[in-house]
Amino acid sequence: MKRTQKSSIKLLDSLRDSLNRSSFDLQNLIEEIQDTIDQEKQIEQNEEGSDKKNKKIEQLEKEIDLLKDEVKLGVEEKKSFEESIEKQNEEITDLKKALKKCITGNGNNTSPTPSGSATNEDVEFLNFVMPSIINSTRHTHWGSLERKSGLEQLKKIVGRAKELIVIDPxxxxxxxxxxxxxxxxSNIIDIINPSNITRxxxxxxxxxxxxxxxxxxxxLYGTKISESFTNNIHDRIWIIDHHNACLVxxxxxxxxxxxxxxxxxxxxxxESLKKELKDSKLLYDKDRRKRMKLNSLSLDDFIKRSSNRQIIAKFLIGN
Known part of the structure; x- marks a missing residue:
């Protein structure tokens, strides 16, 4: 009986040792697997970082190509502009010649015209060249349908405003x-009718x-127009009767x-804009003249206000 118990104890010890070894091996195996997973993740992250860098490089290359296209376009526009200027100079030269012929007479005709007169050919030439020279002084958007449409939209928004603040550098x-x-x-008068506006x-x-x-x-607007100056506002904003505004x-x-x-x-x-304008003293202040210090008045300003006895008295006293 004792021998059997001893054998059983040995078997149990042996089994326990075996299990301990298996557990240790299993733990090592788990750690090896985890290390492998971490390495693969690191490799993937490196590959993702490389992909991002490649994408960024591609984006930069596209931007460089766009800049090259813009430079090329700018060169072409410059060339076109120079050609246009050259053509205009030629037209002006021809016009001068034609005007000279009008003044001195055309010596090439078999029957010369009196000095100061022009032939039909000269008149036709002037009628042809003059509009071209006049139009060459106008930028293309002036008088265009796009400009007329935009001005009409602005006119509808401004409507019958009594007080208008225009922020436009x-x-x-x-x-x-x-x-x-x-x-x-003419555009301003059409949009802002001087007879309707009060300020x-x-x-x-x-x-x-x-x-x-x-x-x-x-x-045109007389005392109805006032102005303030700043270089701190970029946007163009029209404020209608202090309650509505549009961003142009x-x-x-x-x-x-x-x-x-x-x-x-x-x-x-x-509201934020109006507060900023008020804090910056850019809004119209009808009481500004009343608060004006007399020692800052010019002679012309003093003469304009000389009908006010109180002002004269203060001025003479020295205020």
Whole structure:
């Protein structure tokens, strides 16, 4: 009986040792498998990183190709512009010759014309060349259907506004020729009727002003027009009667030249904008003159206010 028990104990010990060894081997196997999985994950991550780098390189290469295309297009446009200028110079030269012939007479005719007269051929030539030279001073978007459509949309939005604030850094800029400036003034009058408006306040940039445009508008709108200057606002915004506003994708003189949108400005954005304008003292202030210090008055300003006895008294006392 004792011998049998001893044998059983030995078998149990042997079995236990075997199980311990198997457990140890199994643990090692699990660790090896885990290491293999980690290595494969690392390889996949490296491959993903490489793929991302390759995609980024491809994207950069595409951007470089686009830049090359833009440069090429710019060179072509420059060449086209130079050819256009050369053609215009030729037309101007021909026009000068024709004008000279009109003044001195055409010596090539068998029956010379009196000095200062022009032949039918000269007149026909002038009628042909003059419109071409006049049109060459106009940029293509002036008078275009796209510009007319954009101005009409803006006119509908502005409607019968009594008070209008226009934020546009190029509002006083106008065009690039006398013809374009005349059309620009006409556009403004059509959109903002001087007889309907009670206050037209312009917030613009001093660096982009045509004094002829500015003076013309002042003569048209008189005391109804006021202005503030800043170079801290980029967007073009029209505020109608302080309650509505639209965001215009380009300056008034640029409508029709490129793709741009006229969109309503959300109410919260309008309120934030009005607060910023007020804090920056860019809004029209009807009481500004009343608060003006007398020692800052010029002689002309003093004369304008000389009908006010109180002002005269303060001025004489020295305030």
């Amino acid at each position: 190029y509002f006083y800029k106008g065009g690039f020729s006398e013809i374009e400036n005349e059309e620009y003034i 037209l306040h312009i917030i613009t940039n001093k660096r982009h002003i045509s004094e002829s445009i500015r003076e013309e508008l002042k003569s 994708g380009t300056s008034l003189n640029g409508i029709g030249s490129k793709l741009a949108f006229i969109l309503p400005l959300p109410y919260k954005d309008l």
